Amino acid sequence: MSASVPGAAASVEKTQLAQTRRLAARQTVARVFNVVFLLATCFAIFALAVLLWTIVGRGWDWLSWDLITRMPSRKAEQSGLNSAVLGTIWVISLTSLIAFPLGVGAAIYLEEYAPPSRWTKILQVNIANLSGVPSVVYGLLGLGIFAEMLHLGRVILVGALTMAVLSLPVIIIASQEAIRAVPWSLREAAFGVGATKWQVARHHVLPAAFPGILTGTILAISRAIGETAPLLVAGASAYVATRPDSFFDSYTTLPIQIYNWTALPQKEFRSLAAAGIIVLLLLLLTMNSVAIILRQRATRKARW
Amino acid sequence: MVAQREVVDGTRAAVRVAPVGALEHQAESVAAETVVIAIRDLNVYYGAFHAVADVSFDVPQNRITALIGPSGCGKSTVLRCINRMNDLIPSARVEGRIIYHGIDICGDKVDPVEVRRRIGMVFQKPNPFPKSIYDNVAWGARINGIKGNMDELVERCLRQAALWDEVKDKLKQSGLALSGGQQQRLCIARALAINPDVILMDEPASALDPISTLKIEDLMRDLVRNYTIVIVTHNMQQAARVSDQTVFFSLNERRQGVLVEVSSTRELFTNPRDQRTEDYITGRFG
Numbered sequence: 001m002s003a004s005v006p007g008a009a010a011s012v013e014k015t016q017l018a019q020t021r022r023l024a025a026r027q028t029v030a031r032v033f034n035v036v037f038l039l040a041t042c043f044a045i046f047a048l049a050v051l052l053w054t055i056v057g058r059g060w061d062w063l064s065w066d067l068i069t070r071m072p073s074r075k076a077e078q079s080g081l082n083s084a085v086l087g088t089i090w091v092i093s094l095t096s097l098i099a100f101p102l103g104v105g106a107a108i109y110l111e112e113y114a115p116p117s118r119w120t121k122i123l124q125v126n127i128a129n130l131s132g133v134p135s136v137v138y139g140l141l142g143l144g145i146f147a148e149m150l151h152l153g154r155v156i157l158v159g160a161l162t163m164a165v166l167s168l169p170v171i172i173i174a175s176q177e178a179i180r181a182v183p184w185s186l187r188e189a190a191f192g193v194g195a196t197k198w199q200v201a202r203h204h205v206l207p208a209a210f211p212g213i214l215t216g217t218i219l220a221i222s223r224a225i226g227e228t229a230p231l232l233v234a235g236a237s238a239y240v241a242t243r244p245d246s247f248f249d250s251y252t253t254l255p256i257q258i259y260n261w262t263a264l265p266q267k268e269f270r271s272l273a274a275a276g277i278i279v280l281l282l283l284l285l286t287m288n289s290v291a292i293i294l295r296q297r298a299t300r301k302a303r304w
Numbered sequence: 305m306v307a308q309r310e311v312v313d314g315t316r317a318a319v320r321v322a323p324v325g326a327l328e329h330q331a332e333s334v335a336a337e338t339v340v341i342a343i344r345d346l347n348v349y350y351g352a353f354h355a356v357a358d359v360s361f362d363v364p365q366n367r368i369t370a371l372i373g374p375s376g377c378g379k380s381t382v383l384r385c386i387n388r389m390n391d392l393i394p395s396a397r398v399e400g401r402i403i404y405h406g407i408d409i410c411g412d413k414v415d416p417v418e419v420r421r422r423i424g425m426v427f428q429k430p431n432p433f434p435k436s437i438y439d440n441v442a443w444g445a446r447i448n449g450i451k452g453n454m455d456e457l458v459e460r461c462l463r464q465a466a467l468w469d470e471v472k473d474k475l476k477q478s479g480l481a482l483s484g485g486q487q488q489r490l491c492i493a494r495a496l497a498i499n500p501d502v503i504l505m506d507e508p509a510s511a512l513d514p515i516s517t518l519k520i521e522d523l524m525r526d527l528v529r530n531y532t533i534v535i536v537t538h539n540m541q542q543a544a545r546v547s548d549q550t551v552f553f554s555l556n557e558r559r560q561g562v563l564v565e566v567s568s569t570r571e572l573f574t575n576p577r578d579q580r581t582e583d584y585i586t587g588r589f590g
Contacts, residue, residue, distance in 0.1 A: 116394050185431040189491070191392060193444030193498050194421030203443070204433065 055281075059274030067275055071241045072257065076268035081276055083240040084257035087156070088283065090244050091253055092225055094160035095167060100217055102164070103171030104206075107213070110172070111179040112201050131169035138166040139233030147235050154235030157247040162234040163227065167220040174216020178209040211299040218291040222284055228255040254280045337364035340502060340532045341386060346400035348381050348390065356381050357560040359400075361551050363502070368524060368533045370543035370569065373553030374584070378561020379536045382553070383504050386534065387423040388416035404502075421448055424495035428507040430487035432479035432494070437462075437471050440479040440490055444498045457497060465493035466523050485516025492523065496531075503527065505535040509542065521546045540585060544573050552581045 019027070070080025106127075114120040142162030152158045182205050190200040206213075231253055238260050240252040254276060261273040341363040348356040356378035363369050371379040381390065388409060390396040401408045409419050432440050441458045450457070458475070462468040467489040471482070479490050488508060495503055505524075509517040524533055524546050537543050543550050550573070551566040565578045576582040 183431075185427060185429060186433070188389070188392075188425075188427060189431040189433060189494075191389070192387070192420060192425040192427070193494060194417050194448050195444070196417055199447050203447070208434065 055274045055277050058271050059276070059278050062271050062275035063278055067272075068279060072239060076266060076272055079261075079269075079272060081254065081257060081279060083243060084252050084254045084276070085279065085283070086243055087236070087240065087251035088225060088253040088280075090156050090247070090251060091159045091163060091231075092221060092287075094156065094247060095163040095224055096217070096221055098160060098164035099167045099171055099220070103168050103217070103220075104175050104213055106168070106172045107175030107179055108201055108206070111176050112197060112205065127169050127172055131173060135166055135227050136229040136233060138162055139230030141165065142230060142234030152248075154237060154250050155248045156244055156251045158234055159231050159236055159251060159253075160247070162230050163224045166227065166230060167217075167224050170220035170223070171213075171217050174219065175209070175213045178212025178216065179205055181212060182208040207298075211295045214291060214295045214298065218288060218295075222288060225284060225287070226255055226280070228253075228259055231256060232259075254283070337367065339363065340365045340404065341534075342401075342403040343382070343386075344401045344403065346382065346385060346398070346402065348378065348385060348399075349397040350393070351395040354558070354560050357556065357558075357562050359553075359561070359563045361563060361566045363532060363534055364549060365532050366528055366530075367548040368528050368535060368546055369549045369551060370547035371534065371536045371551045371553060372538075372540060372543045372584075373561075373564075374555065375538070376559075376561070377553040377555050379551075379553045380506055381561065383506055383534060383536050385410075386502070386504055387420045387425055388414075389420070389425065391416050421498050422500050423502040423504060424498060424500035426488070426491050426495055426503065426505040426508045429511050430484055430491055432482070432487050432490050434478065434480055436476050437479050437482070437490060438475040441493050441497045444494055448498050450498065461493040461496045462490075464496050464527065465489045466519065466526070467493055483516070485512050485519060488512060488516070488520060489523065492520075492527075496527075500531070502532045502534065505533065507536055507538060510538060517542070540573075544569060552576075552578075552584065554580050554584070 066080060068081050068085050070078065071082050072084070073079040110120065110124065114123075139162060142158055142165070146152050146158040146161045147154060186204050186208065187200050190204050195203070236256050237250045237252050238256065240250060242249075244251050258273045258276040258280065261269040261276065339362045343362070344360045346356060346359040347354065359378075359382055371383060373379050384390045385398050386402060386404075386409075390398055398410055400410070402410055404419075404423070407414065409423075433443060435443065438458055441461050442454050445454065445457055459468060459472075462471060467486060470486060471477075471490075479487065482490060488511075492503075492508075509520045512520065521542065524535070527533065528548075535543075535547065547569045549566065550569045552564045552572065553561050554564045556562045565572060565576060565581045567577070572581065573585055576585060582588075
């Protein structure tokens with residue numbers, strides 16, 4: 001058969017393509033690692049699945065529209081999440097409004113304006129360090145500076161300022177990376193037609209970096225939604241039975257409400273907490289999906 | 305803007321350029337022409353590295369000046385000094401004078417943005433903005449506050465760049481949807497839109513196929529009637545085909561870029577005065 005292939009006959013005896021023993025051993029190692037990595041992935045997904053299963057199993061029956069329209073109560077059957085959901089929305093919206101422009105502004109300064117000096121390097125290292133500071137420390141900062149030094153008290157504004165400070169390092173670092181990924185040739189092109197630094201940043205760098213900036217901001221804000229400790233310290237209230245209607249109202253948030261319910265002795269409240277977790281997850285998923293849609297739209301527009 | 309102009313006029317009187325004849329290596333044939341840019345004793349450093357040493361030559365008006373030489377000899381660096389593009393590299397330091405219409409553009413009082421408005425640039429890799437073809441041309445004009453009929457301006461620049469017929473029906477499409485050669489001509493149109501009088505081209509055809517390259521070269525011959533062009537090229541045939549004056553750079557023993565010879569293109573390629581030039585153009589270069 002092989003002789004019928006022109007030109008193959010001459011070399012076919014010398015060329016050996018079958019697996020040698022050494023290669024067989026290498027392939028075995030490759031297969032082993034394949035399985036190891038698959039197991040690692042499965043473990044993560046398994047943990048998530050168990051978590052979801054338990055939560056949904058416990059909380060499903062308690063999930064209803066009433067849950068998010070009713071105020072918290074001492075009786076589990078009448079208790080709801082209304083003030084917590086609204087509190088979370090108020091705090092997170094204000095956090096985004098404060099943290100996004102500040103974070104992106106800082107990133108633009110560090111990437112486009114700051115001279116590459118020792119001072120800039122120190123600044124950069126410290127921002128990276130800040131993103132690793134435990135969140136409860138930010139809570140203390142919020143309590144000390146915003147609540148007490150500025151005499152703002154235990155209000156939404158203080159919670160949002162605390163969360164904004166907490167999210168800033170992550171937003172700055174992610175935005176910097178997105179800005180750095182914009183090709184230098186695009187900046188050159190703009191400088192080449194007599195643009196100023198600001199015109200280059202505003203018209204070219206920012207639009208091109210926007211999808212990446214958005215991703216980083218979403219991640220930071222999503223993390224902030226789930227935070228409990230800093231808000232507990234900075235002055236969120238454990239029990240709020242009124243709707244917030246200004247930034248100077250007292251507030252509670254979903255994670256804090258959930259935490260409080262789990263601490264109560266009645267068994268029903270633990271199921272209620274599970275239902276609260278489902279609400280929190282749904283809120284997170286909704287926010288993330290909206291952000292992903294926004295990001296994909298931006299990606300389609302800005303391509304080089 | 306007004307303040308800028310006053311500053312510019314103020315410096316004009318102060319700067320005196322050595323006449324072209326004072327440069328020994330400058331060929332006679334170019335000496336009689338109007339000089340748009342006179343480079344004198346240009347030294348460029350990247351940090352501690354002395355990249356370009358003591359370069360002096362003249363760029364005559366409405367002529368194509370080609371900068372040739374081996375890789376790393378500093379020809380692109382010199383080109384980027386002419387419109388202060390090296391300002392964007394933090395470690396770069398430029399010494400010497402680059403006199404443009406009597407003004408030293410390296411002077412402290414000169415705004416690099418204004419320099420780049422008058423001395424346009426086309427880069428090695430076509431780099432259109434991720435915008436429509438129309439906006440690619442119009443953006444530079446808009447940010448520089450150029451008023452008037454934008455449609456006319458876009459059409460005129462695209463015609464000058466020999467691209468109008470190919471794109472007139474798809475001006476709203478992205479500039480990135482064009483072929484490489486078309487993108488580069490779009491970049492030339494973009495440079496023309498801000499009404500410069502000098503255009504710098506950094507190996508504008510090195511990323512293009514031979515047909516697109518020829519188109520760019522033809523275009524340069526057309527443009528040079530209204531503009532002054534300085535081009536860096538690795539391609540000696542290209543320098544020989546399109547340029548009027550050629551500047552040959554090389555590396556000295558300390559790995560610094562130095563100017564070896566400058567003369568009319570015909571003379572440099574047929575009758576080089578320096579042995580290093582001859583070695584390079586005949587392909588005997590180390």
